[in-house]
Amino acid sequence: MSVTIQEADFDCGQEIAAICTGREDIGALASFIGLVRADTLSEERIDAMQLEHYPGMTEKALAEIVVQAKSRWELQAVRVIHRIGRLVPGEQIVLVVVAASHRGSAFAACEFIMDFLKTRAPFWKKEETAHHGQWVEARDADDFAADRWEKTRSEK
Secondary structure, three states: OEEEEEOOOOOHHHHHHHHHOOOOOOOEEEEEEEEOOOOOOOOOOOOEEEEEEOOOHHHHHHHHHHHHHHHHOOEEEEEEEEEOEEEOOOOEEEEEEEEEOOHHHHHHHHHHHHHHHHHHOOEEEEEEOOOOEEEOOOOHHHHHHHHHHHHOOOOO
16 A cells, blocks of 8 residues: 655556556456546636645545555555646646455445545645636535445445
């Protein structure tokens, strides 16, 4: 299980290869790659997004989310990378890769980690448009997605 916060971009293929190399117990991989979108809920095009975090606290929060996922599903490996700094549309923001024996656990754990990452990890996002910059507030849809996991528990 590995969590990294970094400014540099990441190579999804290398990350997946690192998880799988030399292992024969992995039956399924599920991954999520988040990208910066140019569109937003407002009318203006996003030119860039500034991502900030609380060093030490953010890594700890992400590690706790991974531990919670491991308590719900039997997972062979989890890799989480979240970028910080100034990113432009089309760039990768986040990578979550989950390895499990079976696809159901891999899919569910990957979604759980992303839902909790969006609501429990201390990141701050500022959208930059041609006319202004605006901090992005938490969305109700993200809270709803995370809350549904609080109401359910998967069996190992």
